[in-house]
Every structure is written in C-alpha cells, then in structure tokens.
Amino acid sequence: MLSIERGAGPASEAASRSSRFKPPRLMQHLLPRSRLIQQLKDNQGVVTLLIGPPGGGRTVVMSECYRQLAEAGEAVCWLSLSYADNDPATLRQHLSRAFVLPDSSAAELLPEMPDALSGFIDGVHWLEDPRARDLLLHFVLSVPAGSRLVLAASQLRVPSLRRAELNGLVRVIGPAQLRMDDDEAAMLLGEQYAREQVSQLNAFIDGWPAGLRFLQRAPQFCHEYLASSQSLPALPEELADYFETHICQGMAGNRLETLMELSVLQRFTPELVAALPAGVSHWGATSCYAMAG
Numbered sequence: 001m002l003s004i005e006r007g008a009g010p011a012s013e014a015a016s017r018s019s020r021f022k023p024p025r026l027m028q029h030l031l032p033r034s035r036l037i038q039q040l041k042d043n044q045g046v047v048t049l050l051i052g053p054p055g056g057g058r059t060v061v062m063s064e065c066y067r068q069l070a071e072a073g074e075a076v077c078w079l080s081l082s083y084a085d086n087d088p089a090t091l092r093q094h095l096s097r098a099f100v101l102p103d104s105s106a107a108e109l110l111p112e113m114p115d116a117l118s119g120f121i122d123g124v125h126w127l128e129d130p131r132a133r134d135l136l137l138h139f140v141l142s143v144p145a146g147s148r149l150v151l152a153a154s155q156l157r158v159p160s161l162r163r164a165e166l167n168g169l170v171r172v173i174g175p176a177q178l179r180m181d182d183d184e185a186a187m188l189l190g191e192q193y194a195r196e197q198v199s200q201l202n203a204f205i206d207g208w209p210a211g212l213r214f215l216q217r218a219p220q221f222c223h224e225y226l227a228s229s230q231s232l233p234a235l236p237e238e239l240a241d242y243f244e245t246h247i248c249q250g251m252a253g254n255r256l257e258t259l260m261e262l263s264v265l266q267r268f269t270p271e272l273v274a275a276l277p278a279g280v281s282h283w284g285a286t287s288c289y290a291m292a293g
Helices: 010-019 033-042 058-071 088-098 130-140 159-166 183-187 195-205 208-217 219-227 237-246 253-262 270-274
Strands: 047-051 076-080 118-122 147-151 172-173
Touching: 010 253, 033 058, 033 147, 047 058, 047 159, 058 076, 058 118, 058 147, 076 088, 076 172, 088 130, 130 159, 147 208, 183 208, 195 208, 208 237
Parallel strands: 047 147, 047 172, 076 118, 118 147
Antiparallel strands: none
C-alpha cells in the first residue's frame, strides 16, 4: 500500500496508524475476479498465500474478499505490514490490535488466532528479520478450523511457509493464477478491440493486471503494436515509469543484471525468475515481470 507522508503531527500520525488496520482505498473500478475470491473463501482452516509481482492484483483480491465477507456479517480483520514490523515488539503490537488478542506482553509467543474470524495480512515480504518472521509464522499456523487467514507478498521470504505448504497447512496462489485471462483482459481494455486483438495484447503483457490498466490508457501504443507485433514501439511512458520505480529500483544490482542478460534470450516471467539457479543470484522465488528483452 502506497502512502504519502505529509507534515508531521498527531492527526496525520494517528491516520497513518489506523490505515494499517483496514484495506486501502481503491480509486479505480474493480473487476469481479470471482474465481480467485471464491478460492479465498473456500480455504477455511488453512493459510492462503498470495504471491505475485507489484501490480499483480494481490491487495485488490484480498480487499474485495474482505468486503464481501464483512457485508455478509462475518467477522473480519486486516493488517498491512511495513518495514517497521521487522521489530518483533512492533509486529506483536500490530497483530494483537488487528486480531483483538488478549494481552501477551509477558509471553514469548502470541496467543493463537481466534476462531470464526477471517484475517487478512498484506505485505509479508517486508519482514526480513528472522525473529519477526518466526513470530508471524507461529501465529498464522495457529489458524483454527473455523477461521481463514490470507497473506499477500511480492515474494516468499519465509521458507517455513513452503514447508507448511507441503504439510497442507498453506495453500499458495501464485503469479500464474493471478494473471488475467482473456475475458478479464477484454473487460479492462474495453470494446474497441476484437477478441483476437485482446488475446494478443494480453499475451504481450503476460496477463499482468497493472500492465493491462496501462494499455487501456495507451490506445496509440496498442494500435501500433497490433499493426506490427514484430517491431515493438516505445512502451507507454506510464508503464515504463511504473516498472522502473516499483520493480527495478527495488532490485539488488546482481539480480537486475542477471535478468537483463536472460532477457537477451527471452522475455522473462515470474516462472523464469524463480528457476534461476541459487548460485546466480539471491532471488529465490521472486516474482517479477518485464515487457520484453
């Protein structure tokens, strides 16, 4: 979730703190991604982990599921993590407030998650401190059979969650499932494109939700690309800026260099990045999109 820092003061600080505990305000019309939302609803008694690149729709899907459950009268709670949550004491405080846990300040671990509750935790990738990761892991794996817990991250930095996936305690919805299909792409791009053209544009952007938004606002680029897909026109400035700001600037130099070298051979996708040998970089299961090599 993006935030804009304004002049410091009690009111602005209080608003910043309270925004952690509710879904972000979404300014654009949302597509009804019913299939994904239903998966979240069906996964009771387990942890659902959404993994995808920036602009991949993780927070949007979570927010819509939160809204639907709340409107149905179910108990829901939300927590957006940030870098500050690498301090275990801060993370403990935020989890306790979001999930309305009994006081456990004298205990080493948090109480177990309450029953009959749907919890949503966004931004798990911010946690780099092993102590904070362990605290979160112990809590989320305590999800009772009558509750559901949904986590979202741009990449998986908690290896223990992968082990829990093998044991059936965690279900992963990854980049391939977050991609938009041609029907969803058609709803975003509008009626000005034929079905074959929608499929061509969606394949170019690899089903990336944010990318489709950018193409929707760049009809000139789309028409030039469709006229001659073998000769790629200059990318829309808005799309290129987003990719540079939200993806490339957060990469370590060796990671970015590795992907640039790979892009000589093919467009790189989340699956390609995840397949990088461990000796090449420290990416692990990083999910990232590039437009073309």
